[in-house]
Amino acid sequence: MNRKTKPLKINDTHVRDTPALQTVLDLTALFPSDLLPAMIDGSDALWLTCHAAEPVGFCFAEPEPMTEGTWNMRAIAVLPAHQNSGAGTALTHALETRLRALGARLLIADTSGLPEFAATRAFYRARGYAEQSRIRGFWAPGDDKVTLTKSLDLA
Template identity: 50%
Template sequence: MTLTQTTAADIAPLQDLLDRIALFPGEMLPDMIASYLNGDTMQLWLTLREGDKPLGFCFAEPEQLTEGTWNMRAIGVAADAQRSGHGATIVSGLEARLRDLGARLLIVDTASSEELAPARGLYRKLGYAEEARIRDFWAPGEDKIVYWKALS
């Protein structure tokens, strides 16, 4: 398995992956990643591959008006590859790259829904602490939870 920067060739397979896991609509991906592929942004997109097949990805960007704080905006792993350590591989690889860029902190926003309990467990297992909770943020009864981890 390899974790590399996402390329234009990854868009179609990642769209398929996104549609299968319902993280967000795959049709949104080309617009979301365009600035990164054009080199017009500090965003970081990484794709985990087994051979030519993408198994997962993540997307992070620096938080504006901060010194070295990044936000992992999205992480996804193919449904048939979940709970196999791939999410941890992606997050650990992202952290290493961000350290090389001089990042101090990585934050992750997620939801309190039961379906995202495995993701919250992964963040805690990897040393992230729950820093904030905004009640009813995503919908009534669904809180926004912010996790953080010091990278230095």
């Protein structure tokens, strides 16, 4: 069966998903996969996993301290073999839906300004996120932090 024909399911992330999600991190190099177990275990963040038979991606968000209804999507990653299959879109849509139900009004996503992150920035823009700020040299010299936001207010 073609990966694009398998139905995608978004569920809360469970500890049992950790090994598969560590593989996602190893193949995407988003951040070191050995950090994941401690991040998930006991976290108050909202973690979601995308399943297409097996876990193929995840995202998580946390409320921004000292704000009213603002959340920050700290990470989203999808196995390279499942990118462009709708998994990332399904994850962001599920996250936004869950956050709206929690009364969130604004979702932030930070990424790199490097050319190799152009597709990431385009992904967010295609889903209604707008660039709000750029901090020069934030991640490293020559690597800007680009902050995009999306209003979650129901119109």
